[in-house]
Amino acid sequence: MRRPATALLLAAVLALAATGCVSLPETGPVVETDGSRTTPESTGVKYDPLPPLPDASRSEIVKGFLDAMTAVPIQTTSAAEFLTPEARASWRPERETITYGDRSPAIDGSEVVSVRMLDGANRFDSRGAWRGSLGGSDLDLRFGLELEQGEWRISDAPDALVVPESWFESRFRRLSLSFFDPSARILVPEPVFVANDGALATRLVEGLLDGPGADMGTSSRSFFPAGARLGDLSVPVSSDGVADVSLSDVGQQPPESERLMVVQLAATLRQVVGIRSVRVTVDGELVQPPGSDEGRFPVGLGEEFDPAVPGASAIVFGVRDGRLVAGIPEALDPVTGLFGTGEIALRSAAVSLDGSTAAGVTTSGSVVVAPVGAGDVEPRGILDRGADLLEPAWDFTDRIWLVDRRADGARVRYYEDGRLRSLDVPGITGETVRSFLVSRDGSRLVAVLARPEGDELVVSRIRHRPRGDVRGATEAQVILGAASEAQTIKDIAWRSPTSLAVLTGVAGELWEVRSVAVDGAPTSLESIANLNGPVRSLVGSPVDGQSLLVLAPDLALDLSGPVAREIEFGEGQRPRSLEYVG
Incomplete structure (x- = not known):
């Protein structure tokens, strides 16, 4: 029988948000999960911007230019x-993208027309x-304009969409x-x-060929040589799901480097719905996978990375009670x-990835591995x-x-090759560190x-030498929270x-479980669930x-489905x- 107090807590949660599926555990926090966690897709609505109108003012030309960049399907020809x-001839909108919440009207100054981006x-x-x-x-945003055959046109525009x-x-x-x-033993994903x-x-492959960003330092590497490019203008995908990637200016590469290039392609392109395999041509030569004469690599290639x-x-x-327990949440045994x-x-x-070894912090403050x-x-x-x-x-x-x-602040250490080192x-x-994770x-x-x-x-990027040992770390960047966004962060866990x-x-x-990307992009914030009641981790x-899972004092809640499951x-x-x- 459910307690009346729980129903009152449910009503409080429903007052916060009107949509979503709700689970109602008998003890612990009441949960409202977000049933709409998909990335917005294109609406399918077409928008063909108007061309410059005759006798348009300088401000109207700038407004029309910005409006034209929202063409659907995406294209910059109209702009x-x-x-x-x-x-x-010199405008390069592909160099970067700038987004804004709102913008001011175009203001015509003495030399330029300016637009102020608002709301972030x-x-x-x-x-x-x-x-x-x-x-x-x-x-x-500042725009220079000139008269062209009696009509105002933009002569200086930002190289950006x-x-x-x-x-x-x-x-x-x-x-x-x-x-x-750097040691080529595991893939390192970079959000884009x-x-x-x-x-x-096509855009994904072009991004791969551009290589890791300069700020990534020695955190990751690419096996595509500098200067490699798409030999064709696009990456066509056949009706049976084969993506054809034609690469040029790759040069002679060792077989292992060529294999790892294909692994990077497969791991990146498997995200595209409908692509089942990749066929790669390097400087006109078909790359042949072992045991196949069709030149197809499954997108699952390299899953070991x-x-x-x-x-x-x-x-x-x-x-539990000072002992390490294992199993499923419902049945944990020493x-x-x-x-x-x-x-x-x-x-x-904490337990090693293969589940064989544990590093335990004892009640006396020592660390033992067993x-x-x-x-x-x-x-x-x-x-x-x-x-x-x-x-x-x-x-x-x-x-x-x-x-x-420690009293003077946190100290980061790592244990490797039988030695404990500071970083x-x-x-x-x-x-003052509340909690931490390492990918x-x-x-x-x-x-x-x-x-x-x-x-x-x-988040800080950990830098490694080519053989894989740690060489340093980048300055930590804030990805959630700031003086303008005061909040308590109870705990964190990996989601992907x-x-x-x-x-x-x-x-x-009242608590919220949110998804936050490791790059901190504001557009990546997503609400997973709202909770009302005591929670621990x-x-x-x-x-x-x-x-x-959310661990509460007397139970755990599984948030993986549209309705939270009580454990x-x-x-x-x-x-x-x-x-x-x-």
Whole structure:
């Protein structure tokens, strides 16, 4: 029988939002999940902009130019009609995209016509990667104009596609370009926004050929040589799902490099609906996969390099009564190794991706590594005592990551090749860190920082040498939260290799679970569920299909479906913590 108080909590949640499916657990938080989590697609409505009108004023020409960039299907030919012949020849709108919430009327000054972008503006590079929000004078678009045969035309325009944010969101898809880590052992995805039209496959391949962004430093690499380009103007896709990629200016490459180029193509193009295989031509020569004379590579090629590491253990691990437990959330049993005996009392623990080894933080503050199962391998201590250690993390190399919250701020360390090393992470080291994660591919460290004005979610790129060992980290960038967006971030968990689930406070015991991309693009924010009641933590995995859980005091809630599923813990079975591997 459901408690009357729960029904009252349900009514409070429904007052916040009128849509979505609602689950009603008997204990713990009431949940409202968002039933519309798809990326907006093109509406299918065509828009053919008007050409420049006779005797149009300077301001009207600029307005017409900006309006013409919202043509559907996407094209810039109409906008180019507003330019002088010289400006039309040199205009390069493909270099970047600028989005805005609203814009001011065009104001005709003494020398230029200016337009102010309002309600937030953002910049995306030629590949579609977000390059930050615009502010200050960068919000002003300035246009020079000249008379051409008695009519005003634009002589100086920004080399960018400048469009409303709503138009951009409905016609661009959030996807990823697949590069490799410096050791070429795993793929590293880079989020991009790509126009969702018939040229989607072409744009993705062009983005790959552009290579990793300069800001990625030594976080990733591409096996396409500099200067490689599409030999044809497009990547045609046949009716039976074969994408034909013709590459030029590749030059002679080692067979392994050629194979890894194809892996990058397959991993990137598998995101396009309808593409089942890829046929690659390099400088006129068909690349032949072993055992085939048709030259087709399945888009599943190279799954062993998947950054989500889908072959990792799917078992859930947790700490209960100081012991490491494992299984499914409904049935967690102590592991058969040392950590399941109670001989070492654990405060928290993390398990390697293959599920074989655990790094445990003891109640005395030391860190011990031991097999999950029974065996002859002796446990080893890697840190005698920390001040206030957060739950560890593992990446695909079996590197263990630690964050110790000390009186003078956080210290980041990692255990590799039998040694514990410190890593200076600008913007995280020395700060007050609430929680942290490391991506399975080892390329990103994400942390929640406590600030006086509200919590911040930040990400740093981890830099590696060619053999794979860590060489440094980039300055952490804020991807959620700021002085103008004060909030409490209760916990974070991976949702995919390029996105996180974030548990944020709304008011009192009202909570929201949001999806946030690792690049911090504002257009990537998405509400997953609203909750009303006591909550403790999030449990998530980057592997598609594995459940996203919210751990409450007496139960867990599975948010993976349109209706949250309640998971009850038996008598004395409630875990202190719960996590997937990694």
